[in-house]
Amino acid sequence: MFSILGMLFLGSLNATLAQDETADKKDSVSIDDADPVYYDAEEDEGGSGGSTGTILAIVGGVAVIAIGAFYFMKKKKG
Secondary structure, three states: OHHHHHHHHHHHHHHHHHHOOOOOOOOOOOOOOOOOOOOOHHHHHHHOOHHHHHHHHHHHHHHHHHHHHHHHHHHHHO
């Protein structure tokens, strides 16, 4: 019981001390100084075709491993 109360007490001190910081800090990042980001449709066209092949390769690999495990277990019992 004492350890739980001790953890709660220490946790509340941490939250209290975090609120005591002064608000005089300035922002270090300004949106006015940032460069604009433009959408480029050509970059998105090339990436969509490879995902289907990757998914099929993963499913095929899992199927081969499952079939191999099935035959290994069947051979081990018999």
